[in-house]
Amino acid sequence: DDNAAAAKPACFSSVIPGWFSEMSPMWPGEAHSLKVEKVLFQGKSDYQDVIVFQSATYGKVLVLDGVIQLTERDECAYQEMITHLPLCSIPNPKKVLVIGGGDGGVLREVARHPSVEHIDMCEIDKMVVDVSKQFFPNVAIGFEDPRVNLVIGDGVAFLKNAAQGSYDAVIVDSSDPIGPAKELFEKPFFQSVARALRPGGVVCTQAESLWLHMDIIEDIVSNCRDIFKGSVNYAWTSVPTYPRHWGYWIYALSSKSNGPLKFYNSEIHSAAFCLPSFATKVIESK
Numbered sequence: 539d540d541n542a543a544a545a546k547p548a549c550f551s552s553v554i555p556g557w558f559s560e561m562s563p564m565w566p567g568e569a570h571s572l573k574v575e576k577v578l579f580q581g582k583s584d585y586q587d588v589i590v591f592q593s594a595t596y597g598k599v600l601v602l603d604g605v606i607q608l609t610e611r612d613e614c615a616y617q618e619m620i621t622h623l624p625l626c627s628i629p630n631p632k633k634v635l636v637i638g639g640g641d642g643g644v645l646r647e648v649a650r651h652p653s654v655e656h657i658d659m660c661e662i663d664k665m666v667v668d669v670s671k672q673f674f675p676n677v678a679i680g681f682e683d684p685r686v687n688l689v690i691g692d693g694v695a696f697l698k699n700a701a702q703g704s705y706d707a708v709i710v711d712s713s714d715p716i717g718p719a720k721e722l723f724e725k726p727f728f729q730s731v732a733r734a735l736r737p738g739g740v741v742c743t744q745a746e747s748l749w750l751h752m753d754i755i756e757d758i759v760s761n762c763r764d765i766f767k768g769s770v771n772y773a774w775t776s777v778p779t780y781p782r783h784w785g786y787w788i789y790a791l792s793s794k795s796n797g798p799l800k801f802y803n804s805e806i807h808s809a810a811f812c813l814p815s816f817a818t819k820v821i822e823s824k
């Protein structure tokens with residue numbers, strides 16, 4: 539493709555010409571590739587490189603620092619699960635905080651919960667929000683909900699200043715722990731989350747892959763077991779374009795069904811906590 543060839547950022551054509559290859563020190567030795575039809579946007583924000591391209595088979599794709607954040611085809615599996623797992627675990631969540639999530643997809647899902655009265659979102663990079671509004675209207679639709687209060691800033695600082703016990707649920711929809719999201723994986727951050735949650739509140743965070751990042755998952759689980767007095771669990775989903783999944787940390791767990799969604803249902807909710815034996819062994823030992 540001429541357009542892709544002309545653009546030539548590092549993640550294009552280094553494996554197969556005309557394709558995007560996702561390479562990262564987070565998954566050394568592997569590179570998931572998608573055929574590029576057209577590069578739609580390339581920019582550099584204060585925090586990261588931002589690319590949007592039209593892929594041959596997954597619709598439009600958002601890439602930050604060379605790493606896929608979402609594709610139109612499979613984003614539902616991520617957004618629905620990271621949102622409804624926590625929000626269906628507590629009765630009538632009213633005040634919700636989203637950290638990261640600049641594409642708006644988690645907001646779209648939070649907005650489906652009629653009990654929710656207020657949604658704060660703190661995303662560090664305004665360019666992600668703007669690009670999503672321009673290229674991913676079905677995802678960025680979440681920003682249109684009148685309950686949303688968008689703050690552009692660092693999620694770590696936002697949580698430090700949040701009023702104690704003020705949120706029913708916190709959803710951390712972060713990128714990987716290299717770059718601006720690094721601190722979102724560290725113990726002090728989870729301590730601030732615990733402070734900002736009301737008793738019985740719930741937090742759900744993107745916690746990478748069972749196959750690749752057991753060391754990261756172990757650290758998060760053990761930090762959260764120290765900090766949160768209720769239950770701490772790890773749940774997973776299947777997103778074909780992610781080499782990673784996320785973890786799920788809660789104070790209290792109960793489940794209820796929720797509307798006609800594409801991916802999430804109550805059976806998937808339960809099944810997401812069924813883990814391979816190697817993961818159960820590590821997580822239960824923490």
Ligand code: SAM
Binds near residue numbers: 639717
């Ligand atoms: N679903 C995605 C995934 O797992 O690949 C994550 C998508 S979302 C676009 C991740 C967002 O987290 C990015 O927009 C990034 O700018 C934001 N982010 C990273 N570090 C942050 C921080 N310290 N505070 C707030 N937002 C942050």
